[in-house]
Amino acid sequence: MVQQLSKTDVIYPDSDGQPMADNTKQFRWIVTIKENLEFIYKDDPNVFVAGDLLWYAVEGNPKVRQAPDAMVIFGRPKGDRGSYKQWVEDGIAPQVVFEILSPGNRGGEMARKFDFYQTYGVQEYYVYDPDNVELIGWQRAEHTLRPIPDTSDWTSPLLKIKFKLQPDTLEIYRPDGTPFCTLAESEDKLNITKDKLNMAETRNELLAAKLKELGIDPSEI
Secondary structure: OOOOOOOOHOOOOOOOOOOOOOOOHHHHHHHHHHHHHHHHHOOOOOEEEEOOOEEEEEOOOOOOOOOOOOEEEEEEEOOEEEEEEOOOOOOOOOOEEEEEOOOOOOOOHHHHHHHHHHHOOOOOEEEEEOOOOOOOOEEEEOEEEEEOOOOOEEEEEOOOOOOEEOOOEEEOOOOOEOOOOOOHHHHHHHHHHHHHHHHHHHHHHHHHHHHHOOOOOOHOO
């Protein structure tokens, strides 16, 4: 007689053995989307953002899983997780999911992903192909993920981020209109801001010194 495992005995691996990305372009897009989404919700303790994290949808069946390139879950606290077990997370499914295509992605694989997201409650699903600059999206309506007719100038109803397809790339804008950028680009902008502040401080110091030469107390102006 075969002994059946109880649900508490089932193992849910934290890795599926698959690489996060097949190439540098795909990796850069995955990280950029995930990090910018995290920044948008950094002050909201009840929005969890993850990248390449295994999502187990059904307790007791570790084969029912996917690892979206990026996903956003409203109503769940921030914090480290080895995987996202939906039954542990108050039954809340990720509401928004992103996949970045690479030449290695096959039609059958993407169809299985779509079926999973369709079945287990994703509200918005976006697939971006950086090689062909194509964005495909779906939005849930009446329990079904339906194609978004035109994503070339589209704002996500849930995330409030804007997608704008250009001839050579996809531009994504935060709700405040700031464009998504890589970590390196963020560092460059930060350094430029610091340089401007240093220059302004230097000018103020020179002006204060000049006023003192003229017998004027800068603090009294």
